[in-house]
Amino acid sequence: MKKSIFYHAGCPVCVSAEQDIVNLVGTENVEIVNIGQDRNRISEAEKAGVNSVPALVTPNGNTLHINFGASIADVKG
Amino acid sequence: MKKSIFYHAGCPVCVSAEQDIVNLVGTENVEIVNIGQDRNRISEAEKAGVNSVPALVTPNGNTLHINFGASIADVKG
Numbered sequence: 001m002k003k004s005i006f007y008h009a010g011c012p013v014c015v016s017a018e019q020d021i022v023n024l025v026g027t028e029n030v031e032i033v034n035i036g037q038d039r040n041r042i043s044e045a046e047k048a049g050v051n052s053v054p055a056l057v058t059p060n061g062n063t064l065h066i067n068f069g070a071s072i073a074d075v076k077g
Numbered sequence: 078m079k080k081s082i083f084y085h086a087g088c089p090v091c092v093s094a095e096q097d098i099v100n101l102v103g104t105e106n107v108e109i110v111n112i113g114q115d116r117n118r119i120s121e122a123e124k125a126g127v128n129s130v131p132a133l134v135t136p137n138g139n140t141l142h143i144n145f146g147a148s149i150a151d152v153k154g
Binding site for chain 1: 097101
């Protein structure tokens with residue numbers, strides 16, 4: 001199965017959601033990307049439809065925004 | 078493993094997120110509850126910390142709000 005991608009920015013809401021998603025989906029099925037640190041992946045996240053973090057992009061390309069940590073604008077700013 | 082519970086209210090955003098969650102987590106690991114129809118479970122959802130639907134309550138009791146379909150107030154109203 002193609003992996004999901006979990007985008008976050010290190011915020012407390014992000015860390016909590018990351019643990020939940022990894023538990024639910026399995027660590028081998030999800031790539032974790034910190035766009036606060038890995039800033040060259042911000043545009044990739046935006047193209048996938050990520051408006052806020054944490055967000056999970058599923059293998060079929062749907063974006064699930066999970067709770068609310070920070071907007072992409074905040075991460076960029 | 079204890080099941081997660083996915084609360085929704087039949088909205089288009091809910092249906093889309095439900096398909097994604099079932100694909101990711103596995104249909105055997107998640108109970109689907111439509112609180113728009115199954116209205117006696119609204120209070121249970123509220124106690125679990127569900128403020129809007131769709132939302133996933135994980136086996137360890139964390140609530141993940143996924144995208145945004147409707148507030149609980151809207152579902153009740």
